[in-house]
Amino acid sequence: xxxxxxxxxxxxxxxxxxxxxxxxxxxxxxxxxxxxxxxxxxxxxxxxxxxxxxxxxxxxxxxxxxxxxxxxxxxxxxxxxxxxxxxxxxxxxxxxxxxxxxxxxxxxxxxxxxxxxxxxxxxxxxxxxxxxxxxxxxxxxxxxxxxxxxxxxxxxxxxxxxxx
Amino acid sequence: xxxxxxxxxxxxxxxxxxxxxxxxxxxxxxxxxxxxxxxxxxxxxxxxxxxxxxxxxxxxxxxxxxxxxxxxxxxxxxxxxxxxxxxxxxxxxxxxxxxxxxxxxxxxxxxxxxxxxxxxxxxxxxxxxxxxxxxxxxxxxxxxxxxxxxxxxxxxxxxxxxxxxxxxxxxxxxxxxxxxxxxxxxxxxxxxxxxxxxxxxxxxxxxxxxxxxxxxxxxxxxxxxxxxxxxxxxxxxxxxxxxxxxxxxxxxxxxxxxxxxxxxxxxxxxxxxxxxxxxxxxxxxxxxxxxxxxx
Numbered sequence: 091x092x093x094x095x096x097x098x099x100x101x102x103x104x105x106x107x108x109x110x111x112x113x114x115x116x117x118x119x120x121x122x123x124x125x126x127x128x129x130x131x132x133x134x135x136x137x138x139x140x141x142x143x144x145x146x147x148x149x150x151x152x153x154x155x156x157x158x159x160x161x162x163x164x165x166x167x168x169x170x171x172x173x174x175x176x177x178x179x180x181x182x183x184x185x186x187x188x189x190x191x192x193x194x195x196x197x198x199x200x201x202x203x204x205x206x207x208x209x210x211x212x213x214x215x216x217x218x219x220x221x222x223x224x225x226x227x228x229x230x231x232x233x234x235x236x237x238x239x240x241x242x243x244x245x246x247x248x249x250x251x252x253x254x
Numbered sequence: 255x256x257x258x259x260x261x262x263x264x265x266x267x268x269x270x271x272x273x274x275x276x277x278x279x280x281x282x283x284x285x286x287x288x289x290x291x292x293x294x295x296x297x298x299x300x301x302x303x304x305x306x307x308x309x310x311x312x313x314x315x316x317x318x319x320x321x322x323x324x325x326x327x328x329x330x331x332x333x334x335x336x337x338x339x340x341x342x343x344x345x346x347x348x349x350x351x352x353x354x355x356x357x358x359x360x361x362x363x364x365x366x367x368x369x370x371x372x373x374x375x376x377x378x379x380x381x382x383x384x385x386x387x388x389x390x391x392x393x394x395x396x397x398x399x400x401x402x403x404x405x406x407x408x409x410x411x412x413x414x415x416x417x418x419x420x421x422x423x424x425x426x427x428x429x430x431x432x433x434x435x436x437x438x439x440x441x442x443x444x445x446x447x448x449x450x451x452x453x454x455x456x457x458x459x460x461x462x463x464x465x466x467x468x469x470x471x472x473x474x475x476x477x478x479x480x481x482x483x484x485x486x487x488x489x490x491x492x493x494x495x496x497x498x499x500x501x502x503x504x505x506x507x508x509x510x511x512x513x514x515x516x517x518x519x520x521x522x523x524x525x526x527x528x529x530x531x532x533x534x535x536x537x538x539x540x541x542x543x544x545x546x547x548x549x
């Protein structure tokens with residue numbers, strides 16, 4: 091079936107079998123390998139993308155269901171090739187990642203949170219990432235990273251980097 | 255972990271969706287897909303065709319009717335959770351929604367989907383049972399309403415016939431002055447399935463006496479169970495802690511337990527008694543704080 095997605099601001103038409111999930115479509119048809127295939131049944135959060143701006147599991151939606159929707163992946167978070175966004179920088183500085191498998195999902199959840207709520211409490215950060223599993227960090231540094239990014243964004247005049 | 259092949263159709267209306275279902279007994283409805291897609295990935299479900307109802311306008315929306323809030327089946331859980339109408343008029347559902355999956359699944363998952371799926375641990379069916387709600391089914395040209403007590407038949411089994419589509423869910427709004435709600439749940443980790451969940455709603459008169467009381471417990475039995483026989487003892491009382499603990503213990507004893515690999519029968523009853531009492535006390539204290547009707 092033919093499906094048209096708005097991926098990171100660009101219109102992308104793809105031909106998919108109905109049974110192809112959105113995560114497989116993004117990785118295999120559109121070479122967006124920043125979205126990770128983890129448990130494939132909605133538990134781990136590694137495949138988190140933003141659908142119309144809200145975090146959602148790309149393994150729990152078939153690509154055909156997403157026809158016409160705006161999909162944001164981690165690839166859109168860097169302001170330019172070779173650079174990192176404010177949230178990504180904060181994850182590096184606080185060691186908010188180790189193996190990196192959960193990181194793209196965590197970054198997108200953080201991005202959506204800070205866009206909606208620029209000054210989250212620690213509890214709000216914990217709640218926001220509660221659907222994403224990290225087996226390396228113990229979460230402490232991830233919470234720290236998001237809090238650091240929030241402070242930096244509050245101190246700058248750019249806000250959360252614009253989404254395409 | 256990939257779904258078996260299937261056909262996909264996206265009908266424009268409920269009538270068309272029902273016609274698609276009638277034409278193929280192995281077709282399945284998909285709305286948010288937050289339960290069906292993983293079931294398909296694990297090949298626990300192998301529908302021949304998915305009938306996607308997520309974009310049918312008539313299945314969306316939250317409206318007030320006399321004595322009830324009516325929620326369209328394809329209304330997303332996140333939409334319901336952000337609704338000022340639900341927060342004001344249906345506080346028990348508002349209290350339960352944060353426990354439904356997590357934010358990323360509530361963004362796609364629907365109110366009707368949770369009801370259709372009938373997971374014994376699911377929060378929306380528990381609230382519907384507590385409030386004695388009803389479900390509107392559409393089958394080709396015929397629509398009918400089923401009371402919640404006749405709807406949930408077993409784990410993942412409902413009275414929805416093959417080929418029917420849930421169109422809306424009616425949640426009764428209690429009339430009267432001071433109404434309070436309580437919702438309590440325990441799970442192995444945040445956003446995981448409830449081992450036990452308890453929902454309570456209480457109405458008080460101006461004097462602080464209980465005029466109505468409902469308690470339902472889910473997770474421990476095949477379907478959520480409302481415990482009217484136990485809570486009737488509280489009507490007319492001032493809801494002392496001791497009386498509530500007694501009633502919650504009676505309710506927990508009346509649960510038709512479903513054995514589970516995750517917790518023992520004894521644990522289920524103890525947790526049900528504790529969470530039932532907490533939910534009732536939370537509802538009482540909430541009602542005490544309110545001076546007027548749900549508005």
